[in-house]
Amino acid sequence: MGEIERDQAGFYANAEGYWKAVPPTVDGMLGGYGSISNVDINGSKALLQRFLGEGGTDNGCALDCGAGIGRITKRLLLPLFRTVDLVDVTREFLDQARVSLGDDPAAAARVGHYFCCGLQDFVPEKNRYDVIWIQWVIGHLTDEHLVDFLRRCQAALRPGGLVVVKDNVSYEGVVPDDVDSSVCRDLSLLMGLVERAGLRVVHREQEQNFPKEIYQVHTLALR
Numbered sequence: 001m002g003e004i005e006r007d008q009a010g011f012y013a014n015a016e017g018y019w020k021a022v023p024p025t026v027d028g029m030l031g032g033y034g035s036i037s038n039v040d041i042n043g044s045k046a047l048l049q050r051f052l053g054e055g056g057t058d059n060g061c062a063l064d065c066g067a068g069i070g071r072i073t074k075r076l077l078l079p080l081f082r083t084v085d086l087v088d089v090t091r092e093f094l095d096q097a098r099v100s101l102g103d104d105p106a107a108a109a110r111v112g113h114y115f116c117c118g119l120q121d122f123v124p125e126k127n128r129y130d131v132i133w134i135q136w137v138i139g140h141l142t143d144e145h146l147v148d149f150l151r152r153c154q155a156a157l158r159p160g161g162l163v164v165v166k167d168n169v170s171y172e173g174v175v176p177d178d179v180d181s182s183v184c185r186d187l188s189l190l191m192g193l194v195e196r197a198g199l200r201v202v203h204r205e206q207e208q209n210f211p212k213e214i215y216q217v218h219t220l221a222l223r
């Protein structure tokens with residue numbers, strides 16, 4: 001990723017510009033694949049339920065990273081956790097998240113914070129979160145920033161807490177995407193960054209029911 005490290009400012013600015021122009025809809029969040037949202041959420045729910053309760057992870061507070069319009073907060077995290085915080089770099093998406101979550105005022109009242117910030121700069125509060133969910137956003141961080149962010153996430157976990165990374169994985173190496181200014185890493189590169197961050201993989205699975213033509217999607221539960 002040498003070139004990207006050299007032109008870091010452009011890498012982040014171009015991504016911000018790209019997302020500002022994307023409609024604040026589920027289809028916008030999923031690059032036109034809004035139809036996979038149900039399968040995605042169901043797979044994530046099954047994974048989280050392994051850890052909640054008997055699994056030793058509490059259901060107090062979750063953080064949705066790169067939350068966008070709150071697709072995951074609404075369908076996965078608010079039904080399972082007492083409080084949910086959202087962080088995203090695109091203000092328009094967080095504004096839409098407030099509107100969309102407002103469909104259920106009782107659930108919306110359990111949102112703690114809407115943080116408008118890039119994950120490369122975001123410092124989650126220490127010892128606050130039972131689950132930190134990071135989905136379809138790590139490709140927007142450089143290697144160094146991803147490692148540092150994962151370290152800060154680990155420090156923000158409560159006892160029994162989990163960091164979950166769910167994202168596209170390439171077949172080999174780093175595949176850049178100049179359209180949205182991101183990269184897709186292969187699984188061994190991603191695992192290397194997780195290890196550098198000092199996190200341990202406690203569970204790993206590949207989403208089985210997604211369309212064949214998209215990248216493989218892997219979920220790593222870390223602590």
Ligand SMILES: C[S@@+](CC[C@H](N)C(=O)[O-])C[C@H]1O[C@@H](n2cnc3c(N)ncnc32)[C@H](O)[C@@H]1O
Pocket residue numbers: 015016019029030031065066067068069071072087088089090093117118119120135136137140141
């Ligand atoms: C593919 S969408 C995924 C949204 C959400 N995680 C979901 O699965 O519905 C990527 C999101 O990452 C956000 N994003 C891009 N770069 C970011 C950064 N550096 N820090 C935080 N959020 C970022 C975008 O604004 C967008 O909401």
